[in-house]
Amino acid sequence: MLSAETDILKAAESWRRAGRRVALATVVETWGSAPRPVGSHLVVDEDGSFLGSVSGGCVEGAVITEGLEAIADGRPRVVEFGVADETAWRVGLSCGGRIRVFVERID
Amino acid sequence: MQLDSLTVLNAERAARRACILVTDLDDGTQRVVREDEVAADPLADLLKSRLLSGKSGLVELEGRQVFLTVQVPPVRLVVIGAVHISQALCPMAAALDLSVSVIDPRTAFATPDRFPGTVLVTQWPDEAFASAVPPLDRYCALLALTHDPKIDDPALVAALKAECFYVGALGSRKTHAARVERLAQAGLSPQQIGRIAAPIGLDIGAVSPAEIAVSILAEIVARQRKSAP
Numbered sequence: 254m255l256s257a258e259t260d261i262l263k264a265a266e267s268w269r270r271a272g273r274r275v276a277l278a279t280v281v282e283t284w285g286s287a288p289r290p291v292g293s294h295l296v297v298d299e300d301g302s303f304l305g306s307v308s309g310g311c312v313e314g315a316v317i318t319e320g321l322e323a324i325a326d327g328r329p330r331v332v333e334f335g336v337a338d339e340t341a342w343r344v345g346l347s348c349g350g351r352i353r354v355f356v357e358r359i360d
Numbered sequence: 361m362q363l364d365s366l367t368v369l370n371a372e373r374a375a376r377r378a379c380i381l382v383t384d385l386d387d388g389t390q391r392v393v394r395e396d397e398v399a400a401d402p403l404a405d406l407l408k409s410r411l412l413s414g415k416s417g418l419v420e421l422e423g424r425q426v427f428l429t430v431q432v433p434p435v436r437l438v439v440i441g442a443v444h445i446s447q448a449l450c451p452m453a454a455a456l457d458l459s460v461s462v463i464d465p466r467t468a469f470a471t472p473d474r475f476p477g478t479v480l481v482t483q484w485p486d487e488a489f490a491s492a493v494p495p496l497d498r499y500c501a502l503l504a505l506t507h508d509p510k511i512d513d514p515a516l517v518a519a520l521k522a523e524c525f526y527v528g529a530l531g532s533r534k535t536h537a538a539r540v541e542r543l544a545q546a547g548l549s550p551q552q553i554g555r556i557a558a559p560i561g562l563d564i565g566a567v568s569p570a571e572i573a574v575s576i577l578a579e580i581v582a583r584q585r586k587s588a589p
Binding site: 263265269270281282291292328331355357360 | 366367370385387415425
């Protein structure tokens with residue numbers, strides 16, 4: 254798992270060096286049966302191409318949207334997903350877990 | 361994150377050195393602390409314990425949420441001697457997520473039949489470390505299990521010089537006393553020689569090869585989790 258996370262950090266570096274605008278998402282906290290452990294990464298570029306996973310698929314779409322916004326405004330953010338926040342974020346984790354994700358632009 | 365920080369993370373990882381990315385989630389500020397900078401860091405105690413556990417996680421520091429991204433190289437286990445204990449030990453080590461190489465120049469011992477799915481190197485340790493096996497480092501554990509000083513001693517010297525976090529040698533106290541003398545003559549310091557786990561393994565009264573393998577792996581886990589990396 255750790256080596257896979259590193260591959261994502263390597264991809265983030267090489268994408269940025271290739272001139273792509275890139276954001277990195279990192280799972281910073283989990284509750285309940287969250288599918289991906291703390292420290293999991295997802296990297297996304299300005300076109301929405303992405304690599305990695307923060308939730309095993311449930312909220313990737315929303316995280317990618319946050320990533321695109323971070324690319325646009327440069328502002329790092331913490332977003333939370335879970336059943337309890339379904340109304341707020343319009344997405345939820347079907348497993349009933351909750352996760353917090355830090356999303357930042359690579360400058 | 362600054363590209364520079366990301367580059368450092370990736371470079372340290374590639375070089376098999378630990379490091380921690382410290383991120384203030386409230387304002388997004390970050391810094392990378394390399395393993396040799398941890399001791400002098402204001403968060404030294406916290407970072408040391410994180411390096412031990414190898415786990416990333418969130419902490420609260422003076423009311424601020426701080427995330428620690430912990431990168432620790434995967435531990436490698438190098439076994440000298442394709443012996444009976446090694447046969448029992450290799451599948452157990454795999455279950456512990458240790459990547460294992462077995463080195464033994466004696467081709468009668470080091471056969472794929474006896475070690476299915478294990479990286480086997482039929483070379484002398486010195487040759488193996490120069491080519492087939494990546495260089496030893498402090499995230500390696502080395503076990504000298506052949507009972508043959510011609511094979512074990514050079515591997516022990518290499519492991520102690522490389523500061524492997526665990527260095528164990530099979531043999532009775534008497535055997536080990538003779539080994540200590542030989543290693544001293546080879547130029548190792550008493551401190552270096554004193555790091556050898558001998559008799560090898562936790563004292564659980566192990567008798568069978570599998571039991572000895574359990575005692576050795578338990579000692580490695582204890583060394584990983586309970587003392588400084």
